[in-house]
Amino acid sequence: MAIIVNPKESGSACFALSGKNLLLKEGGKALSFHDLCELKAKFVEADFFDEPSFGVCAIDLGEGKDFPGGYELKTIRQYFAEHAEEDSFRLARARALLAWRRDWKFCGKCGSPLQDHAELTARECPHCGKVYFPRIEPCVIVLVNRGDKILLARHMQRNQDIYACIAGFMEVGESAEHAVRREIMEEVGITVKNIRYRGSQSWPFPDQLMLAFTAEYESGEIKLQKDELSDARWFDRENCPASPQPGSIAYKLIHNEI
Ligand SMILES: [Zn+2]
Structure with a gap:
C-alpha cells in the first residue's frame, strides 16, 4: 500500500524528526497525530506522510529549528537504547523513509x-517509467573471537571515544561472508574461520542494514589500516573498554546477546 502525503487522519505511531533527533512532548511522551498536524501548520514545507501498512506517520522538521513550547528533543540513538526492537522498528522506518524521500527526488x-x-x-519517473524503492545499504559487522578474547577497534573518523566491532559496507558482487573476510583483512590484517551469521538490524543513519557475524581468529598479527583505525586489540569480554551503547547490534555482539 502506498503512503499518504499530508494525511488528514491516521491511526499510526506518530514521529516528528529533526536531523538525528526525535521530538517528544515534555516528559518524554509520544506525539499524537494532532501534534503532527500542529507542527505541519507551523512548518508548512515539512515532508509529512502516513504509511498505514507499516503503522508509521512522520514529519521531517529539518535541523536547527525553533520548536513551540511543550516539546523536547531526544536523540534517535538514545530512543533505540531505551526501547525494545519492536518499538524501535517504526521509528527506524520513519527516519529511513524521510531521509530517502529528501534525497531521492530525480x-x-x-x-x-x-x-x-x-x-x-516507492517513487516513479513519469517520463521513462523507472520505479525507485527506498534504498538499503547492506553492511557487515563482525566480532572476532580468539579463545577468551574479542577483537575491538577504535576508528579514526567516527565514534573516536569507543572501541567497536569491525564493520564495513558490502561491495557489489560479494557475499556477506566475503565482505566479512575482506573487511577484517583490510582493517586489521588477520584471517578468520568459522564465520557465523548472528542476526541483523536496520540502522537508519541513514539507510544501513547491519548483518552481524561472529568469526574465529585463524592467523596473522594485527596490522592497522592507518587511515581507518587508531587502535585495535584483543580484550577480555568481561573487561572491555567503552563500547557501543545498548540498542545497537554491536552491543549485542560484544555482550553475547545474539
Ligand atoms: Zn526517468
Missing part, C-alpha cells in the same frame, strides 16, 4: 523529477 536514468508511486512505497 530519476537517475533520465533526470526527470520523480513522483510518489500510486500503489507502493
Whole structure:
C-alpha cells in the first residue's frame, strides 16, 4: 500500500524528526497525530506522510529549528537504547523513509523529477517509467573471537571515544561472508574461520542494514589500516573498554546477546 502525503487522519505511531533527533512532548511522551498536524501548520514545507501498512506517520522538521513550547528533543540513538526492537522498528522506518524521500527526488536514468508511486512505497519517473524503492545499504559487522578474547577497534573518523566491532559496507558482487573476510583483512590484517551469521538490524543513519557475524581468529598479527583505525586489540569480554551503547547490534555482539 502506498503512503499518504499530508494525511488528514491516521491511526499510526506518530514521529516528528529533526536531523538525528526525535521530538517528544515534555516528559518524554509520544506525539499524537494532532501534534503532527500542529507542527505541519507551523512548518508548512515539512515532508509529512502516513504509511498505514507499516503503522508509521512522520514529519521531517529539518535541523536547527525553533520548536513551540511543550516539546523536547531526544536523540534517535538514545530512543533505540531505551526501547525494545519492536518499538524501535517504526521509528527506524520513519527516519529511513524521510531521509530517502529528501534525497531521492530525480530519476537517475533520465533526470526527470520523480513522483510518489500510486500503489507502493516507492517513487516513479513519469517520463521513462523507472520505479525507485527506498534504498538499503547492506553492511557487515563482525566480532572476532580468539579463545577468551574479542577483537575491538577504535576508528579514526567516527565514534573516536569507543572501541567497536569491525564493520564495513558490502561491495557489489560479494557475499556477506566475503565482505566479512575482506573487511577484517583490510582493517586489521588477520584471517578468520568459522564465520557465523548472528542476526541483523536496520540502522537508519541513514539507510544501513547491519548483518552481524561472529568469526574465529585463524592467523596473522594485527596490522592497522592507518587511515581507518587508531587502535585495535584483543580484550577480555568481561573487561572491555567503552563500547557501543545498548540498542545497537554491536552491543549485542560484544555482550553475547545474539
Ligand atoms: Zn526517468
